[in-house]
Amino acid sequence: MKLITAIVKPFKVDDVKAAMKDAGVAGMTVTQVQGFGRQGGHTEVYRGAEYTVDFVPKVSLEAVVDDDDVERITDVIVEAARTGKIGDGKVWVTDVDRLVRIRTGEMGADAV
Amino acid sequence: MELDTGAAAWVLASSALVLFMTPGLALFYGGMTRSKNVLSMLMMNFYCMGIVPLIWALVAFSLAFGAVGNGGLIGDFDFVGFRDVGVGLPPGYEWLTIPFILFAAFQLTFAVITPALMSGAVADRMKFTAWALFVPIWLVLVYTPVAHWVFGGGWLAERGALDFAGGAVVHINAGAGALALVLILGPRRGWPREAMPPHSLPLTLLGTGILWFGWFGFNAGSALAADGVAASAFMNTFLAASAGMIAWIGVETWKAGTPTTLGAASGAVAGLVAITPCAGFVGGMDPIIIGFLAGVACFFAIEMKFKLGYDDSLDVVGIHLVGGLVGSVLLGLFADLDVNPAGADGLFYGGGWSLLGEQILAAVVVLAFSFGVTWVIVKVLDTTIGIRSTEEDERQGLDLTQHAEAAYNLADYT
Numbered sequence: 001m002k003l004i005t006a007i008v009k010p011f012k013v014d015d016v017k018a019a020m021k022d023a024g025v026a027g028m029t030v031t032q033v034q035g036f037g038r039q040g041g042h043t044e045v046y047r048g049a050e051y052t053v054d055f056v057p058k059v060s061l062e063a064v065v066d067d068d069d070v071e072r073i074t075d076v077i078v079e080a081a082r083t084g085k086i087g088d089g090k091v092w093v094t095d096v097d098r099l100v101r102i103r104t105g106e107m108g109a110d111a112v
Numbered sequence: 113m114e115l116d117t118g119a120a121a122w123v124l125a126s127s128a129l130v131l132f133m134t135p136g137l138a139l140f141y142g143g144m145t146r147s148k149n150v151l152s153m154l155m156m157n158f159y160c161m162g163i164v165p166l167i168w169a170l171v172a173f174s175l176a177f178g179a180v181g182n183g184g185l186i187g188d189f190d191f192v193g194f195r196d197v198g199v200g201l202p203p204g205y206e207w208l209t210i211p212f213i214l215f216a217a218f219q220l221t222f223a224v225i226t227p228a229l230m231s232g233a234v235a236d237r238m239k240f241t242a243w244a245l246f247v248p249i250w251l252v253l254v255y256t257p258v259a260h261w262v263f264g265g266g267w268l269a270e271r272g273a274l275d276f277a278g279g280a281v282v283h284i285n286a287g288a289g290a291l292a293l294v295l296i297l298g299p300r301r302g303w304p305r306e307a308m309p310p311h312s313l314p315l316t317l318l319g320t321g322i323l324w325f326g327w328f329g330f331n332a333g334s335a336l337a338a339d340g341v342a343a344s345a346f347m348n349t350f351l352a353a354s355a356g357m358i359a360w361i362g363v364e365t366w367k368a369g370t371p372t373t374l375g376a377a378s379g380a381v382a383g384l385v386a387i388t389p390c391a392g393f394v395g396g397m398d399p400i401i402i403g404f405l406a407g408v409a410c411f412f413a414i415e416m417k418f419k420l421g422y423d424d425s426l427d428v429v430g431i432h433l434v435g436g437l438v439g440s441v442l443l444g445l446f447a448d449l450d451v452n453p454a455g456a457d458g459l460f461y462g463g464g465w466s467l468l469g470e471q472i473l474a475a476v477v478v479l480a481f482s483f484g485v486t487w488v489i490v491k492v493l494d495t496t497i498g499i500r501s502t503e504e505d506e507r508q509g510l511d512l513t514q515h516a517e518a519a520y521n522l523a524d525y526t
Contacts, residue, residue: 044309045368045413047378048428050308 001096001112002070006095007033007089008081013059019080026112028063039087053089058089063079064096064112113201116209118338123218124211126333129326130221134161134228136322140377141232141356143315144426146308148234150315150519156231156243164422167248169194171215172223175256180204181265186320191216204265209337219263226255226282231425233290236300236308237506242499246489251287254485258285272467273455273474274447274455276375277334279389280478287433288482290424294492297363297499299423301405301506308425320377324353327384331391336383339454344384346390349384352403356383375411378431382410385435390443393455401516406438433479440463444468502518 008016013030019026030067034055041054065073077091101111138157142150156480164172171192178187181204196202199211199391227247234243250320261268262275275281300308310316331349335342360379361371386406387399417423424430444467447458457463493499505513512518 022125043373045370046366047372048368048411049304049418051309052201053307053309110465 001064001099001109002067003072003094003096004061004070004077004091005092005094006077006081007035007058008061008070008077009083009087009089010057010059012081012083012088013061016061016077018081020061020073021074023076024069025063025073028061031060033058034062034111037087049102056087062107064099066109066112082086113207113209115211116337120214122338122342123214123333127214127218127221129329130218130225130333131161131326132222132509133323133326134158134225134329135229136319136326137225137232138140138319139315140319140323140381141235141316141426143312143319144232144310144374145235146509147311147520150311150509150511151517152240152510152514153231153235155240155515156234157228159244160224160228160247161246163244164227164456165220167251168216168223170221171199171509172251172256173219175252176223176259177216177219177264179264181270181388183265183267183270184457185261185267187260187264209379213323215336218336219259222257222278222282223251223255224328226278226286227289229286229432230283230290230293230428233294233424233428234297235425236510237501238293238499239497239501240510241495242377242497246495248494249489249493250471250486253489254285254289254482255281258481262474262478267478268470268474271470271473272456273470274467275389275440275474276392276395276461277292277331277388279385279436279443280474283388283432284440284478285383285436285482287429287436288479289486290428291422291433292483292486294348294422294424294429295518296487296494298419300425301503304418304424305337305426308315310374310486313377317373320380320397323386324380327353327388331388335392341392342449344395348391348394348399350401352383352387352390352406353380354383355400355403356380356386356410359383359404360411363408363411378410379407379424380415380428382435382442383432384405385410385432386439388436389439391474393447393452394473395448395451397513398448399455402442404433405442409438411497424493437479440471441468444471 034057037052044051099111100107113191133187134157138154142153144151174189174191178190191197197213201208201212204222227250259281260266261280315476332342355456357376357379360375364375365371383403383406385401393461410431413434443456448461451456456467458467
């Protein structure tokens with residue numbers, strides 16, 4: 001099993017979610033996050049005083065998937081989240097050692 | 113004079129309108145603080161609605177409005193504990209057409225908001241206990257004499273200075289006091305290096321709307337009658353607020369490229385402040401000029417704090433002191449006896465220089481008196497109980513450390 005983490009632009013969340021569901025992802029966790037990459041921050045002005053805001057709002061989506069599905073679903077996410085402009089975000093994949101469905105006690109791939 | 117039920121009805125309604133400005137001000141300021149300090153800001157304002165009426169009834173009303181028309185420095189103790197403050201009119205007030213106790217109530221609402229105005233300057237760092245003591249002391253030592261000089265027939269009024277609804281008594285007074293406060297209090301830790309952006313501009317805009325609404329009571333109610341002067345004051349208030357808003361967002365678009373909601377709110381308030389002394393004395397297109405000039409002047413005035421290095425956090429000096437000065441001085445140019453026979457003619461209406469001179473004198477005197485006495489009060493409080501919260505409290509936020517509450521418990525687990 002693998003954990004896919006995708007950091008995407010907030011307005012792309014619905015598209016990415018729909019694409020992941022269509023690709024067979026059964027569940028996911030979404031978090032509002034802030035950070036910066038190459039896009040950097042932005043400037044806000046209050047009564048003439050300029051502030052540089054380093055952290056840009058993004059959304060993080062996480063889903064655990066079978067090893068066989070990782071490549072396909074990663075591609076689906078990248079395609080759905082891409083605008084081609086700076087700040088589109090990143091997707092990464094990490095190993096998951098152990099997975100349990102709390103209600104039934106199912107383990108591993110059965111719990112995905 | 114005879115009781116006029118129309119006048120009484122309008123002043124009753126106006127008193128409620130003006131009282132509503134204080135929670136409006138609380139939201140206007142509260143939106144501009146960081147989220148860890150919003151309750152502290154609301155509390156500083158609401159506290160004024162709690163403590164000021166009590167001090168007013170006990171002693172402050174008497175000091176401000178006793179010995180009316182004596183041309184002097186302060187009132188007397190005739191109305192202490194609201195003695196003789198009832199429906200009938202005491203000597204010196206026979207000209208009123210409303211119950212005397214209603215006059216005391218209307219004036220009370222001004223006394224509530226004036227110290228509250230200063231809370232914006234000390235945002236995010238003043239100890240609540242210090243504020244709790246400062247407000248009643250300031251009310252008695254600063255507000256009551258100034259109100260007596262101008263509203264109570266004291267020496268400035270006798271010389272001929274005009275102030276329809278409190279350009280000097282409320283705005284210059286609070287603005288100068290705010291400056292003394294922040295000079296002793298010092299800047300917020302991290303200012304101006306750290307960003308301290310407003311946490312909720314929708315609150316600020318809602319507060320602005322409430323202020324604008326209540327200001328009709330503030331200015332048109334100050335006619336103390338439901339008549340033509342009240343109606344003129346109403347329209348002048350409207351036009352000046354609009355002109356102030358358009359001026360501010362115009363200048364900031366020209367200077368910074370973007371019209372902002374905070375700019376729109378600030379400009380409207382600047383226009384409202386400036387028209388306050390003028391409201392029942394000017395007419396025609398003059399309120400538009402007054403509001404417009406206030407919007408431009410206050411926009412540039414708020415840059416002063418960065419150049420001079422004092423942290424007037426929410427720009428009480430830049431908007432209330434400067435807007436009050438702009439309005440009080442411009443009244444010397446634009447006052448028109450055709451609008452209000454109880455007023456005077458300014459320079460532009462054939463009245464010569466005398467009114468302008470009195471306006472400048474009154475503005476400077478109120479500024480200097482308020483700054484000086486406030487300075488002494490704050491120094492004494494600072495050396496005795498201390499006025500500044502600890503660094504840890506300031507970092508953690510005043511909501512939690514001064515009031516043991518949080519404004520936004522958005523997650524329902526703890």
